[in-house]
Amino acid sequence: xxxxxxxxxxxxxxxxxxxxxxxxxxxxxxxxxxxxxxxxxxxxxxxxxxxxxxxxxxxxxxxxxxxxxxxxxxxxxxxxxxxxxxxxxxxxxxxxxxxxxxxxxxxxxxxxxxxxxxxxxxxxxxxxxxxxxxxxxxxxxxxxxxxxxxxxxxxxxxxxx
Amino acid sequence: xxxxxxxxxxxxxxxxxxxxxxxxxxxxxxxxxxxxxxxxxxxxxxxxxxxxxxxxxxxxxxxxxxxxxxxxxxxxxxxxxxxxxxxxxxxxxxxxxxxxxxxxxxxxxxxxxxxxxxxxxxxxxxxxxxxxxxxxxxxxxxxxxxxxxxxxxxxxxxxxx
Numbered sequence: 465x466x467x468x469x470x471x472x473x474x475x476x477x478x479x480x481x482x483x484x485x486x487x488x489x490x491x492x493x494x495x496x497x498x499x500x501x502x503x504x505x506x507x508x509x510x511x512x513x514x515x516x517x518x519x520x521x522x523x524x525x526x527x528x529x530x531x532x533x534x535x536x537x538x539x540x541x542x543x544x545x546x547x548x549x550x551x552x553x554x555x556x557x558x559x560x561x562x563x564x565x566x567x568x569x570x571x572x573x574x575x576x577x578x579x580x581x582x583x584x585x586x587x588x589x590x591x592x593x594x595x596x597x598x599x600x601x602x603x604x605x606x607x608x609x610x611x612x613x614x615x616x617x618x619x620x621x622x623x624x625x
Numbered sequence: 626x627x628x629x630x631x632x633x634x635x636x637x638x639x640x641x642x643x644x645x646x647x648x649x650x651x652x653x654x655x656x657x658x659x660x661x662x663x664x665x666x667x668x669x670x671x672x673x674x675x676x677x678x679x680x681x682x683x684x685x686x687x688x689x690x691x692x693x694x695x696x697x698x699x700x701x702x703x704x705x706x707x708x709x710x711x712x713x714x715x716x717x718x719x720x721x722x723x724x725x726x727x728x729x730x731x732x733x734x735x736x737x738x739x740x741x742x743x744x745x746x747x748x749x750x751x752x753x754x755x756x757x758x759x760x761x762x763x764x765x766x767x768x769x770x771x772x773x774x775x776x777x778x779x780x781x782x783x784x785x786x
Contacts, residue, residue: 465632467683467745469716488756500707504715507692509705513765517707520681520718522628531668544670546661546678546749549756554665555630557681557748559720561759584628587718588707593762595649595710598722601754604674 473500473570473585475521477577482525487536488549489560489578491623496577498562498585505570508588512567516591517574522584523556538609547604558583561591634661634731634746636682638738643686648697649710650721650739652784657738659723659746666731669749673728677752678735683745684717699770708765719744722752 477496479485486492498519500508511517532542533550545553563575572588638657640646647653659680661669672678693703694711706714724736733749 465745466629467632467747468627468629469718471626471628472715488753490756490759504692504707507706507715508708509693510708510766511705513763513768514708515761515763516759518720520716520720531665532670544672545668546665547669547671547675547751549750549753553748554633554668555681555747557630559679559681559750561757584626586628586716587714589710589720590708590765590767591759591762592649592710592764592767593759594764594767595651596722597758597762598651598677598752598754600676601752601758602674602676603751603753603755605671606751606753606755607674 469586471522471584471586472504473498475519475579475583475585477579477581479580482580485580486578489562489576492576492578493623494577495573495575496579498572498574498588500570500585502570508567508570508572511564511590514564514590516561517564517572518589518591519560519562519579519585520587520589521558521579522586523551523558524584525580526551526556528552529554538605543605630747632683632745632747633665634659636680636740636744636746638740638742640741643741646741647739650723650737653737653739654784655738656734656736657740659733659735659749661731661746663731669728669731669733672725672751675725675751677722678725678733679750679752680721680723680740680746681748681750682719682740683747684712684719685745686741687712687717689713690715699766704766
């Protein structure tokens with residue numbers, strides 16, 4: 465069974481190449497925009513009070529679905545795709561938490577961007593600390609990395625100081 | 626423009642009716658399962674080390690897209706749909722963080738469930754504290770609620786003690 469979703473807008477960033485894009489946004493110092501098409505602008509009302517939002521988007525430059533993949537943060541071993549955030553997933557859906565700096569009509573000014581320029585946008589949701597900041601978290605293979613930090617894997621020029 | 630996504634499995638819960646389903650999972654004491662179809666089971670390898678996962682799913686019982694909606698936590702005022710987590714979105718994509726208790730073949734035993742029984746599953750991603758626990762978060766209309774807690778809006782019988 466398949467479901468059909470609408471592209472509701474586009475994400476703009478300075479990133480044109482996958483290997484020059486931050487692996488995760490949390491250490492990225494890079495600004496960008498998330499633009500919804502004008503017919504969806506009314507849905508952005510009240511969003512300016514939130515400091516962070518989830519962007520849900522379509523990895524239009526994924527390289528095909530795979531059930532095992534080497535994570536970008538650990539090239540030593542393949543992992544089950546659902547235990548990674550890699551883009552080569554059965555459904556190429558991306559999820560990023562970005563900072564929200566301003567809402568200008570149908571455009572969000574965002575920070576901490578880790579998304580390729582031109583990526584099709586599917587949804588925006590507010591990040592709510594009470595729902596989304598979970599306690600007592602274990603993170604499997606990621607916790608076991610020697611340098612278990614996405615920071616050291618973020619290219620220096622793209623890294624938050 | 627539209628994109629087509631595959632249903633990769635199904636979410637099982639005790640919840641058959643929207644108004645008897647927790648509004649958010651964080652205070653839910655309810656177990657359930659997320660089952661991927663057998664052809665995707667290999668993608669679950671390595672997931673058992675993670676205590677929490679994101680489920681991305683299709684709100685198959687949404688009531689039509691709307692750009693303004695009254696949030697379940699605040700019936701006093703309509704808000705822009707992208708400033709809420711309501712299901713009546715331009716794309717009916719749901720996002721829940723659930724606890725992961727066990728992986729049994731193609732089935733995840735999960736906790737803190739806030740999803741209707743039979744909901745089509747689109748993706749599973751690991752929750753990684755370093756990426757996903759953001760600091761210095763402001764939450765707009767949600768922070769401004771008198772009882773700004775999803776806890777008090779979770780039906781008592783479904784609530785974590």
